[in-house]
Structure formats: C-alpha cells, structure tokens
Amino acid sequence: MAGSTGGTSSSNPSLNPSAPKILLAKPSAGPVPGKFGRGGGEDETAPHRARLPPVGSLNLLSDSWEFHIDRFLPFLTENTDFTVVGVIGPPGVGKSTIMNELYGFDGISPGTLPPFAIQSEDTRAMARHCTIGIEPRISAERLILLDTQSVFSPSVLSEIMRPDGSSTVSVLSGESLSAELAHEIMNIQLGVLLASICHILLVVSEGVHDNNMWHLMLTVDLLKHGIPDPSSITPLHSQSSTLGPDKEVKDKVHEGEEHMATPVFVHTKLQDQDLSPPNIVQTKKALLQYFSSSSFMRRNCGNKATDLSYATPINAKGTAFLDLFVIPCKNKDDSPGAQCESYVSSLWKLRDQECF
Numbered sequence: 001m002a003g004s005t006g007g008t009s010s011s012n013p014s015l016n017p018s019a020p021k022i023l024l025a026k027p028s029a030g031p032v033p034g035k036f037g038r039g040g041g042e043d044e045t046a047p048h049r050a051r052l053p054p055v056g057s058l059n060l061l062s063d064s065w066e067f068h069i070d071r072f073l074p075f076l077t078e079n080t081d082f083t084v085v086g087v088i089g090p091p092g093v094g095k096s097t098i099m100n101e102l103y104g105f106d107g108i109s110p111g112t113l114p115p116f117a118i119q120s121e122d123t124r125a126m127a128r129h130c131t132i133g134i135e136p137r138i139s140a141e142r143l144i145l146l147d148t149q150s151v152f153s154p155s156v157l158s159e160i161m162r163p164d165g166s167s168t169v170s171v172l173s174g175e176s177l178s179a180e181l182a183h184e185i186m187n188i189q190l191g192v193l194l195a196s197i198c199h200i201l202l203v204v205s206e207g208v209h210d211n212n213m214w215h216l217m218l219t220v221d222l223l224k225h226g227i228p229d230p231s232s233i234t235p236l237h238s239q240s241s242t243l244g245p246d247k248e249v250k251d252k253v254h255e256g257e258e259h260m261a262t263p264v265f266v267h268t269k270l271q272d273q274d275l276s277p278p279n280i281v282q283t284k285k286a287l288l289q290y291f292s293s294s295s296f297m298r299r300n301c302g303n304k305a306t307d308l309s310y311a312t313p314i315n316a317k318g319t320a321f322l323d324l325f326v327i328p329c330k331n332k333d334d335s336p337g338a339q340c341e342s343y344v345s346s347l348w349k350l351r352d353q354e355c356f
Contacts, residue, residue: 061133061149072136084144086194086261089204089213091129091150092119094268094327098202099147101347103139116147129155146198151187152212160186191220194261201261206269208283208326214290217263221294224260263296264323266350275328284324296322325350 058072085102087095096116100107103115115137119130135147149156160168160179167182177185194201205213265287273279291297327350330343 058136059133060136060146075138082138082142082144083200084146084198085200085202086146086148086198087202087204088148088151088191088194088216089202089266090152090206090210091155093204093206095150095202095204096131096147098204098266098268098347098350099137099145102143102145102351103137104141116145129153146194148190148194151190151216156186157183187216188219188223191216192223195220195224195263196259196261198261201263202266203263204266204268206267208267208270208274208279211290214265214287217296218291218294221260221291221296224258225295260295262323264325264350266325266327268327269329270326271329275326280326283326287322287324291322 058075060069060072085099087099089095096114096118099116100114100118105112105114107114116135117130129150131147131149133149137145137147139145157179160182162168162179165179166176167179169177169182169186203213203217205211267283288297325346327346328343
C-alpha cells in the first residue's frame with residue numbers, strides 16, 4: 001500500500017517496495033494469486049481449507065493466510081495522498097484500541113460499534129485472539145489503518161497444530177513443519193509484510209520488560225534487507241571503472257534500497273513507577289542500544305515534537321533516534337489528579353504526534 005499509493009511521510013526514501021519473499025508457499029506449475037504464508041491448494045482436506053472472511057469484512061487475509069483484496073479495492077482510488085499505518089504485537093496489549101483512537105472513534109454515541117473489534121471479556125476468558133488476518137479501515141483524515149492478527153498468540157498456534165504437534169502449513173519439500181516453527185515464521189512474515197507496505201508501523205508491547213517485539217523487529221529488519229545475490233553484484237574494479245566517483249556508487253546503492261516503514265515502539269499498561277523520568281530514559285537508552293546496528297536508526301530532521309516522555313532523541317548528542325511512546329494502565333476513574341499522564345491523553349498524543 002505504501003508502495004503503490006504513496007503517502008505523506010517524508011522520512012521514507014522509497015515508496016515503491018518490492019513484495020516480501022514468501023517463506024511458506026507451495027510450489028506450483030503456474031502463478032497462484034492470493035497465497036501468503038500458509039500453504040494450501042485444492043488437494044487440502046476440508047478442515048484445513050481456507051475460510052473466507054465474513055461477508056461484511058474487508059479483511060485482506062483469511063485465517064489460512066490467503067489474500068482476499070477484492071472487497072477492499074473499491075475503496076481505493078488513484079489518489080496517493082494517504083498515510084498507511086499498521087500495528088503489530090502480541091494479544092491483549094491494546095492494538096485494536098490504539099487503532100480505534102487513530103481512527104477517531106470516541107465511543108460516546110450509544111449503540112455505535114468501534115471500527116476495529118476489541119477483546120470482550122468472554123474472548124479474553126477463552127484465551128482467544130480477536131483479530132484475524134489484516135483488517136483495513138480508511139479514516140476521514142486520509143489514514144489507511146491496518147489492524148492485524150496477534151503475534152506470539154497461543155490461540156493461533158493451537159489452530160494450526162495437528163494432534164501430533166505438526167503444523168497444517170506445508171513447506172516446499174512437502175514435509176511438515178512443527179507448529180511452533182510455522183507459527184514463528186508466520187509472525188516474521190507478517191512483520192516483513194507490514195514493514196513493506198506501511199509508512200508507520202506501531203510495534204506494541206506490554207510493560208517495559210518484554211523485549212520479544214524488539215527481537216522480532218530486528219529479525220524483520222535483517223530479512224527485509226536480506227543477503228544480495230552474488231551474481232548481481234558488480235566487482236569492485238568494474239564499479240570503479242564504470243561508475244566513476246564514489247558519489248555515483250552511493251547513488252546506485254540508494255536507488256536499490258527497499259521501502260521500510262518507520263517503526264514507532266509503543267509500550268502499554270505501564271505502572272506509575274515505570275513512568276518516572278529516570279526509568280523512561282533508561283528504556284530509551286536500551287532501545288537505542290538494541291537497534292544501534294539496524295536500519296531503523298534515523299537522523300533527527302528537526303521536525304518532531306520533543307518532550308521528556310515521547311519521541312525524543314535517545315542519545316546524548318540528539319542525532320539518531322527511535323520513536324518510543326509509553327501508555328499507562330487504564331484506571332477505572334482515569335483520575336485527572338494523577339501524577340502521571342492519563343491513559344486517554346497518552347493515546348491522543350500518540351495520534352497527534354505520529355499521524356498528523
């Protein structure tokens with residue numbers, strides 16, 4: 001989406017990404033449109049066939065990882081003035097709640113349903129995931145919002161697991177992966193896809209001690225850039241003789257760069273002690289150190305708002321930075337007299353600072 005429709009983000013060097021490589025696709029004699037990740041064909045047994053999204057759904061992916069974009073295409077136009085915002089994270093961290101806030105849903109009017117379904121008490125009690133595949137919505141502020149299926153989800157894992165522990169997902173050789181390995185690959189695939197089609201990718205974690213999403217995004221960064229094909233690399237002596245100055249060599253490198261979404265790391269459900277300025281600074285330093293060698297590090301162009309808690313440069317010199325937002329636990333009263341910023345105002349600040 002970010003590659004095909006363009007957008008408003010100025011930090012993206014390229015808006016024409018190549019599609020991510022499919023890691024779990026069955027070989028076929030001809031092109032098989034609409035396949036992503038979970039293998040499956042006409043030879044599959046009924047229990048493992050693709051289940052189409054509900055009639056009223058605009059889901060881009062079915063729960064069997066097949067593309068179904070026909071329902072969403074009528075809502076797209078040739079206009080490229082849109083910003084694509086995606087979200088990724090484990091179950092129960094508030095992904096759909098954040099996306100509803102970005103959409104502008106206030107929930108004040110009685111009987112109105114949010115654009116993105118959120119976990120009910122029954123769903124939470126049954127340990128079920130709420131969102132399946134990728135649910136798109138288009139807001140009045142020209143945002144294309146993509147709510148996604150949870151990663152590291154036990155309920156997703158149980159759905160793809162056979163009684164013997166193997167996965168319903170096939171590999172190229174026709175052998176079967178373990179369900180745990182297939183689930184991990186699906187998480188990586190989803191991350192690579194979102195990094196390829198979004199302008200902004202919200203990476204949501206719960207608390208400050210869970211770095212599983214950091215590790216996943218570091219893996220996504222490595223796979224997005226990949227290892228170049230040796231046959232396509234021009235020898236150094238040939239480069240120096242044909243391209244001339246070093247500047248031309250660098251220009252050629254930049255021309256081949258793939259689009260990469262701008263990640264925004266969001267940590268939710270923080271306690272008051274986690275929101276103290278020293279703890280926030282420590283978290284920011286840890287984030288910078290973790291991604292110091294990744295392509296996510298960007299240069300401060302001076303166009304970001306700066307305050308103590310949100311999206312500030314996280315090194316001493318104030319140059320390279322990553323966006324980090326912290327959202328406190330939602331209290332029943334959300335008392336305005338609390339010492340820390342409230343849950344609601346934190347969501348508003350995330351919406352205003354990152355999307356507008």
